[in-house]
Amino acid sequence: MSCGLILRLGLLTAFCGLAGCALWNRPTPSTLVMPTIASGNLVIIADFPLPEDEAARQQVESLRGDLAQTLQVPMEDVPIQVHLYRNESDYREVIAQRFPQLNGRRAVFVNDSSGTHIYAHWSDHVVTDLRHELTHAYLHANVGQIPLWLDEGLAEYFEVPPQPGRINPEHLPTLNGALQNGGWRPNLDRLSTLDRPEAMTRLDYAEAWLWTHYLLSGPQRGLITSKLAAESRHELVDPISLRIRHGNPNAEIAATQYLVAISQR
Known part of the structure; x- marks a missing residue:
């Protein structure tokens, strides 16, 4: 991306303690290219000057600690390039050219031989x-391969910053509508067969969030935390869907x- 605003964000203690620190509150230089602030971690590449937004910065920078505390798995810093576009049309053109199988998504995560990349456009x-x-x-980076439904369910869970109830407002109407129509019920076995993100529907994402929220909010929380801990240590354990069914x-x-x-809260 030519003439992009480049912010190299490290996690040196002298700067900040969490990933993503100072994403939005750096002054805009006259040349559109920022010098290296510190090595490693996030590299934010944008085709526009990033606005100052303290609340947004805090919500992004809190994620790594939120993951580690909730999931009880150490979350080390990993090099990640975040590509931000001012215009949605420019973002979608890039995705259509480079990752056509992911076209239509609001943001994407890609891990390939060149490293870890996130693509998104600036929006609400x-x-x-x-x-x-x-x-x-x-x-x-810190756990490894996990079932697709759990991977997406956790991402849907943690995309909402910590707050009482931690409800994802996009999913309750979808799930309740499907439930009231009589044609859908949670089905963990079916959900576990999905192995490609592009094969997941909006309802599949909502159901993945529901299972994750249900497990993390009750006595079965340990099924997720122990599964992730075992995977991070490369231990062989029973599939989490089987362990869920053994428990209930x-x-x-x-x-x-x-x-x-x-839904009634």
């Missing part, structure tokens, strides 16, 4: 999008009841 959803894709990046043979009924309960 940019903090949500960055938290979602950075969750994928941190999980991929009627897990789908419990998840449905949980959806009704949180």
